[in-house]
Amino acid sequence: MLPGRSEGDGALAHDVGAARATRRVSAHTEEQRTAARRAPFTALADVYDAIMQDVPYEAWCAFVLREVRLRGWHGRRVLDVGCGTGNATAPMIAEGFDVVALDASADMAARARAKCPAALVVVGDVRSFALEESVDLAYAVFDALNNLIDDGDLQLALESIHAQLVPGGWLMFDVNTTQGLRALWEDGVAEGWADGVYYRWSHAWDEATRLATVEAFCRTDGVSFVERHVERPYDPLELEGLMRAAGYEAVEVITYPTGRRADEDEPRVWVLGRRPGGEPAARITPVRPPRARRARSR
Numbered sequence: 001m002l003p004g005r006s007e008g009d010g011a012l013a014h015d016v017g018a019a020r021a022t023r024r025v026s027a028h029t030e031e032q033r034t035a036a037r038r039a040p041f042t043a044l045a046d047v048y049d050a051i052m053q054d055v056p057y058e059a060w061c062a063f064v065l066r067e068v069r070l071r072g073w074h075g076r077r078v079l080d081v082g083c084g085t086g087n088a089t090a091p092m093i094a095e096g097f098d099v100v101a102l103d104a105s106a107d108m109a110a111r112a113r114a115k116c117p118a119a120l121v122v123v124g125d126v127r128s129f130a131l132e133e134s135v136d137l138a139y140a141v142f143d144a145l146n147n148l149i150d151d152g153d154l155q156l157a158l159e160s161i162h163a164q165l166v167p168g169g170w171l172m173f174d175v176n177t178t179q180g181l182r183a184l185w186e187d188g189v190a191e192g193w194a195d196g197v198y199y200r201w202s203h204a205w206d207e208a209t210r211l212a213t214v215e216a217f218c219r220t221d222g223v224s225f226v227e228r229h230v231e232r233p234y235d236p237l238e239l240e241g242l243m244r245a246a247g248y249e250a251v252e253v254i255t256y257p258t259g260r261r262a263d264e265d266e267p268r269v270w271v272l273g274r275r276p277g278g279e280p281a282a283r284i285t286p287v288r289p290p291r292a293r294r295a296r297s298r
């Protein structure tokens with residue numbers, strides 16, 4: 001997540017572009033250095049929605065539903081993994097689904113509960129959670145699974161989610177790749193104002209650890225804090241392998257918004273796969289290149 005993401009996603013691209021053009025510096029301000037340090041996704045819960053107001057949550061949810069339905073999915077009960085303040089929970093409720101929402105942060109989950117009283121919001125870790133009732137579809141948006149940074153974390157999460165899906169149920173999520181975190185976050189600063197919240201988020205990419213870090217400074221009503229967020233990239237081939245190892249079939253890594261197969265150098269990808277069983281998945285006919293291009297490439 002974060003100010004500083006791919007322009008194709010439409011989120012905060014204006015702030016980010018401007019910040020890159022004029023301020024490619026990673027030094028922190030004095031105010032940033034002295035601000036109260038908070039654990040990730042705690043204090044941020046209060047200002048998250050103000051900062052993320054341009055994020056196309058509805059379009060992402062529509063994309064998830066379109067892609068799984070194209071593959072034959074139908075269902076009623078869905079799970080928003082890493083739901084945050086519930087911004088991708090609300091559109092699914094509006095679509096008429098029974099929604100369960102899971103987040104490790106009690107502060108973020110409390111906002112989701114207030115925003116989406118119709119959802120069952122659960123505080124828990126995606127690597128080790130269990131629901132009372134299985135779900136037909138699980139989805140995670142806005143880099144939620146990039147927060148799993150230790151070796152084996154994503155595998156555990158994929159297996160936990162798999163165990164909560166009905167046979168034939170689908171998982172779909174987005175992630176930043178190495179290309180995305182390296183190119184888009186390297187030594188950039190995204191700074192701006194959003195509904196009375198001043199934010200100054202400094203990004204860094206460490207080639208040695210292959211981790212991206214954001215020092216997320218925010219100030220509102222004279223109160224300032226800084227949260228440190230760390231993301232680990234995941235790449236298409238690796239994602240396909242992890243998904244299959246966790247037991248998913250019909251695994252694909254695609255791009256938003258076209259749904260075409262992702263290349264290895266894509267900055268951000270969407271992954272989907274199905275728990276075996278139930279009705280067979282529908283076959284997706286690959287999009288054929290336009291006639292002229294095919295003729296030329298012969």
Ligand SMILES: C[S@@+](CC[C@H](N)C(=O)[O-])C[C@H]1O[C@@H](n2cnc3c(N)ncnc32)[C@H](O)[C@@H]1O
Pocket residue numbers: 001002041052081082083084085086087088102103104105108124125126127140141142143144145147148
């Ligand atoms: C970038 S936010 C995205 C929130 C929301 N999906 C959205 O689109 O606004 C990532 C969320 O993942 C949650 N998260 C991080 N690690 C988690 C874990 N191990 N289990 C469950 N949630 C986690 C964080 O608490 C945070 O709310």
